[in-house]
Amino acid sequence: MNSTKHISSLQNALIKNVLVLKDKSRERKKTGSFLLEGIREFELALKGNYSIETIFYAEDLFSETKIEALIASLSPQPELISVSKEVYQKIAYRETTEGIIAIAKAKVHQLSELKFKNKNPLILIAEAPEKPGNIGALLRTADAANLDAVIIANPKTDLYNPNIIRSSVGCVFTNAIAMGNTTEIIAFLKQNNINIFCAALTASKVYTHVSYKTSAAIVVGTEATGLSNEWLENATQNIIIPMEGEIDSMNVSVSAAIVIFEAKRQRSL
Incomplete structure (x- = not known):
């Protein structure tokens, strides 16, 4: 695994930044980053050659083995962060989800x-x-x-x-x-x-x-x-x-x- 970092607090600064990224178009434009959620979207983003910066996963929904398989071919490797169920539910956009959320770099689309x-x-x-x-x-x-x-x-x-x-x-x-x-x-x-x-x-x-x-x-x-x-x-x-x-x-x-x-x-x- 690339990281064993774990976040369980909703007051964590990174989690607060993720929430702003999720809710504010201005922040997405400012940072050039966005959130994607779910395995299908993650795989399609990889197929579209998007750069993945950080992956958050809920341990009770998404196993370390699956994470390892998903990122095996990525270079550079994204930061991996496991989060508590409470934190995941806070940053998730959908009501039903699969346990994986990623921060990715947007494209310019010129x-x-x-x-x-x-x-x-x-x-x-x-x-x-x-x-x-x-x-x-x-x-x-x-x-x-x-x-x-x-x-x-x-x-x-x-x-x-x-x-x-x-x-x-x-x-x-x-x-x-x-x-x-x-x-x-x-x-x-x-x-x-x-x-x-x-x-x-x-x-x-x-x-x-x-x-x-x-x-x-x-x-x-x-x-x-x-x-x-x-x-x-x-x-x-x-x-x-x-x-x-x-x-x-x-x-x-x-x-x-x-x-x-x-x-x-x-x-x-």
């Missing part, structure tokens, strides 16, 4: 560093998403469709918010994600010859009447305000999902999924 897996990438862009649950659902959709990237324009929510990590089921760690403002993202897309398909109510074609077989970005806005005019003015084509009920919009993650899997269907033909 647009300039974004690399595509395919020559004709299919990417998802979300402008100004705010609700962590929606962001998590969008990331799960991107993972399910094996998209080349997700780009968040004009982000309003900390990507490492515990609610995003939880609702994405750890997909936040394995998707290729970049962030930027709308203007620079549009410039990036045009520079890389990526067609822009904006979900919109006006000047739109039915989403099934458009070809997504070449490089394509599917762009969605918020349910309340939709996309900004800058996106609509620079779109290759605005697209729409026909509605047959009384309302004219759906949850953003549902709308994105419908269009994304139509694009995937076309590309498989």
Whole structure:
């Protein structure tokens, strides 16, 4: 084992710092660190090449043998700290958990560093998403469709918010994600010859009447305000999902999924 340190006091300075890291976006941005909780999220973070700084584990929930197996290949080795049940319950975000919480280093997610897996990438862009649950659902959709990237324009929510990590089921760690403002993202897309398909109510074609077989970005806005005019003015084509009920919009993650899997269907033909 890398450490035999044990913490049983809620007044411990490190535990107090962990609580601030859990609750405050400002602290996450200041330190460049965040918390992840649970074995699945931990393993996905490792798969996404995240650096793990510290691991807290509850001895009655997670054995030393499991810890040793998880960190065997890590270099440098994270600090290991066993905590009492009371301390663990205090720092845990979920009501039901698996006994492991880690402090990890956040990534920068610069647009300039974004690399595509395919020559004709299919990417998802979300402008100004705010609700962590929606962001998590969008990331799960991107993972399910094996998209080349997700780009968040004009982000309003900390990507490492515990609610995003939880609702994405750890997909936040394995998707290729970049962030930027709308203007620079549009410039990036045009520079890389990526067609822009904006979900919109006006000047739109039915989403099934458009070809997504070449490089394509599917762009969605918020349910309340939709996309900004800058996106609509620079779109290759605005697209729409026909509605047959009384309302004219759906949850953003549902709308994105419908269009994304139509694009995937076309590309498989």
